[in-house]
Amino acid sequence: GRYFEVTIGPVTFFIVDSGLNGSELVVEPDGIFEGSRQYSAILTAVLRSTSPWKIVCLHHALFTSGTTYYPGITDLRWINRLPVHAVISAHSHLYERLTIASRPNLTVGTGGGELHTFRGSPYPGSVTRIAAFGFLRLTATCDECTLEFVDTDGVVQDTLELPATPYLPEIGATMDPQIVTHPSS
Numbered sequence: 001g002r003y004f005e006v007t008i009g010p011v012t013f014f015i016v017d018s019g020l021n022g023s024e025l026v027v028e029p030d031g032i033f034e035g036s037r038q039y040s041a042i043l044t045a046v047l048r049s050t051s052p053w054k055i056v057c058l059h060h061a062l063f064t065s066g067t068t069y070y071p072g073i074t075d076l077r078w079i080n081r082l083p084v085h086a087v088i089s090a091h092s093h094l095y096e097r098l099t100i101a102s103r104p105n106l107t108v109g110t111g112g113g114e115l116h117t118f119r120g121s122p123y124p125g126s127v128t129r130i131a132a133f134g135f136l137r138l139t140a141t142c143d144e145c146t147l148e149f150v151d152t153d154g155v156v157q158d159t160l161e162l163p164a165t166p167y168l169p170e171i172g173a174t175m176d177p178q179i180v181t182h183p184s185s
Helices: 037-048 074-081
Strands: 004-008 011-015 053-060 086-090 095-100 103-108 126-130 134-140 145-151 156-161
Touching: 011 037, 037 053, 053 074, 095 156, 103 134, 103 145, 126 145, 126 156
Parallel strands: 011 053, 053 086, 086 103
Antiparallel strands: 004 011, 095 103, 095 126, 134 145, 145 156
């Protein structure tokens, strides 16, 4: 399938088809927007899962400080409201960790293509920005889950320990392309 889930040990990965072709046109027939068939299937799978750790993976970054694809793909930002522990993407050829509405969003597009550069002013919520080749290492037990960005020399450049409870959005929370708002704001 184009979108699916896979469980490896204590982690379930929910793979979303970001559904854009090289011209950034939507080609996913089941849609990429909130309320689409894909959205319903992913939401149902996330809610049904009993895994201790839930992570969404997709190609296109929801949020990025990279100059090439700034500010990210807004049609897919519903993903950031799912009750999961983290969102991992690529597309931008750089490493960035952002915290958007209390949710870690990691962009790891550092597998070998020419690296991109970062904007002078980062996207709101950007915590760590690294322009180096490397990979993301995930280590998980039923009680702990750690994500590490490791460069090609084997040096850990960034570490994130996920909280045990997945992010749960406030009722009525919305996300603007630049600012996350909550009903209590």
